[in-house]
Amino acid sequence: MxxxxxxxxxxxxxxxxxxxxxxxxxxxxxxxxxxxxxxxxxxxxxxxxxxxxxxxxxxxxxxxxxxxxxxxxxxxxxxEVTVADVPDRANRERHDDDVAERLALREALLSLPARQRAVLVMRYLEDRSVEETAEALGCRPGTVVSQASRALVKLRALVGRVTPLEASR
Amino acid sequence: MRDLEDNLRDAVLDLADDAPRPLDLAAAARTKGRRIRRRRHIAFGAVAVALIAVTVTPYTVLRKDAAEPLPAATVSPSVEATPTTVSLSAFDAGKPYRLLGGAVITALSRTVDKPDSPDVYTEDEIHHVLLNRKTGRYGELTGRYGAVVPGPDGLIAAYGGATAEKTTRIVTASGAIRRTIFYRPIGGDPDPEWSPVDSRLLIPTSEGFAITDVTRDDDVRTGALSNCPDWCSLSWLPNGKEFAVTQRDSTQPRSEAIQEKVGSLDIYSAGTGKLVRSIKMTGRPLGTRAWSPDGRHVLVRPESGAITLADVRSGAPIAELIGSDALYLKDGRILTVDDEFVMLYDAQGRALEQADLPREFQGLTVKAGLP
CATH class of the missing domain: 1.10.1740 (Rna Polymerase Sigma Factor; Chain: A)
Known part of the structure; x- marks a missing residue:
């Protein structure tokens, strides 16, 4: 070269x-x-x-x-790791709740299938659009939306959130 | 409390913030990338042994343009000489394949072709066909290794593993594992080097080097090295008592944006691990077999240039040779090897003979050695 x-x-x-x-x-x-x-x-x-x-x-x-x-x-x-013991959400002030949830989310992220995690990293770390994410992963935009949706549902369950989330925007 | 997605974004950022600092990324990527280039294209495995064995149509075009671009230098490329063209026999997996100067092919390596993702390789998909010194036949090495280095007494240093930790296994041609050595690799991931005189193996490590007699389980000598450039290279000298280590050109400004150049070779005693002397050199030796039997010349490759025959005393280039690998024969002549041709040179780097390799070898990593 x-x-x-x-x-x-x-x-x-x-x-x-x-x-x-x-x-x-x-x-x-x-x-x-x-x-x-x-x-x-x-x-x-x-x-x-x-x-x-x-x-x-x-x-x-x-x-x-x-x-x-x-x-x-x-x-x-x-x-894939099992997250059996996600830190309990302590009954603290809001800030403490956020910190606890971030820690729980960090652990929970590692339990997601690689493709779902890849979608979340592209969306949340790189701020990529659905279309850009689909292009990078070699799949259809609809697949990105469904993967993000599933990932968020799973994360919500793992950290104990009860409020329904909008899966992807 | 914040929205879950806000906390998720922070959690992803936290994970990213914990990333390690880059360390020798470019050098390691170059090493792997060059291997990928060599191994690209087509499938190989047990079936390939039979495929290679078919009669080969002579390959009429010597691909001289396959050589790396020559650096600006006063040295005349030896290709300008008019070597004799020699025809090699068809490959027969049942006997050693003879090259020029009495050398033989000792190993062929190739990756599996995956039409849907041709650029994605793992060590599981790399296959090596080796010459069994005892039977004189070629066979596929069982077990999955990133690279192989044929050695004495039919033993092979086969290594691979993650970047963080490598494993070199001493195996026989039939795949039997005699010994396993774990170590942290150095940037550039150079091959382990067999001693030219006995069964010791010199392994470049992140700390420096390890020398072990592979016939003795408890024998490992380690030592520290410094100033090895991105393209670190360790090689035994012909006496088997010393080894050479490339040294960074101290006059070059240090910058991650500039590829480090070789400025000299440090010669260490294998017995004491101490620095013995330094010699000027502007390329990295192509391994132990790149030293002339009398120790006066060495075959080196500058960072991005052709194989260069250099004088050991002065470091001065004498001639440029064509090929991707080279080795000295016992009589002091030089054999260069590519996946399409081999060339024989005299001790001064003048081309004597050339021969085309069977077309089936294209894309393979071809290793030559003495019978």
Whole structure:
């Protein structure tokens, strides 16, 4: 590969590496797994760099999400954890309730199937639209809406919310 | 109390904020990416052994353009010489496949083709076909490993695993595991290197290095190294008593945005783990087999250039060679290997012979060795 492209790849990783690791960690909840996920996506990007360098960010994100979802499928859902003991919501002030719920949600997120979690990360971390999320995950917008809906219903049940939620907007 | 979705957004952000800091991401990605490029395309496995064994139509075009672009240098590429074209025999899995200069193919590696997602690979989908030194036949290695390094006495260092922790297993060609070694890998993920004189294995680790005699379970010597660049490389010297470690070019400004260059090689004693001397060099050696038998020359690859024959005393380049891998033969000649051709050079880097490899080898990682 030409030196200019090599330099471009190095600069891309330096500039976007941390951002990609944030996405990967939000999806895996594990530092080593996040590092592996990002390295794998960057390796695939590097192997196609002359062709994809003009739109590298989108390419890498797409690989990142799809690798996570396919790896989870392959592993026989082994990354799914049971959240039997979600922290009880203490009868405290509202602020304490919010903090407790955030902690509970963090745990509950890790119990979701990878695709649902990927949808939530794209929607809530990256502020992606339904259409953008569907494009990245290679599915229809309707699938994104239904996955988000199911995820929120499950999270609501896990943290003990009783108010019906609007699944996706 | 806030809306659940607000708290969910914060929880996702919390998780993202706990992400690790990037460490050698570009170097590791380059290593894996180059492997992906080499292994792309088509399926391989037990069936491929039979497929490779069919008679091969001579492949008439020597793909010289497959070589990496040459760096600006005063060295003349050796391809300008007019080597003799030699025809190799068809591949027969029942006997060692002879290359030029008496070398043979010792390993072939390929990934499984997945038409629906051709870019997605895991170690489960990588297959290696190895020469069994005892039977003289090729067979698929059982077990799933990211890469293999054929060694002495029919032993193979086969390694793989997550980025955070690697496993090198010492296996026989039939797949029997003799020993398992766990370690944290270094950036660039270089291969373990077999000693040229005995059964010791040199393993690059995140802390530095580990040397172990694979025939003795309790024998592991470790040591610390520093200043290895993104493309770290460890290799034994021909005497089997010392090993070389690439060193970062100290004159280059440190920046994550710039790929680190090699400025020298540090030579360590394998017995004491101490630094013995340093020599000037501007590329990383292509492994232990890249050192000439007399130790006066070494085959290196600059960060993005062609294989370069260099003088060990001065570090000066002598010639540029074509191929993706190279090794010295016992008589001091050099064999370069690609997935489409092999070339034989004399000790000064002048091309002597060239030969096309069977078309079935395209896309494979081809490893050559001595019979």
């Amino acid at each position: 030409k030196q200019s492209l090599e330099d471009e790849f190095t600069a891309f990783v330096a500039e976007r590496g941390q951002s990609l690791l944030r996405i990967a960690h939000a999806m895996t909840g594990d530092r080593d797994a996040a590092q592996d996920l990002v390295q794998g996506a960057l390796a695939k990007a590097y192997s196609h760099w002359p062709r994809i360098h003009s739109d590298a960010e989108a390419y890498v994100r797409k690989i990142l999400y799809n690798d996570r979802v396919s790896a989870w499928r392959k592993a026989g859902n082994r990354n």
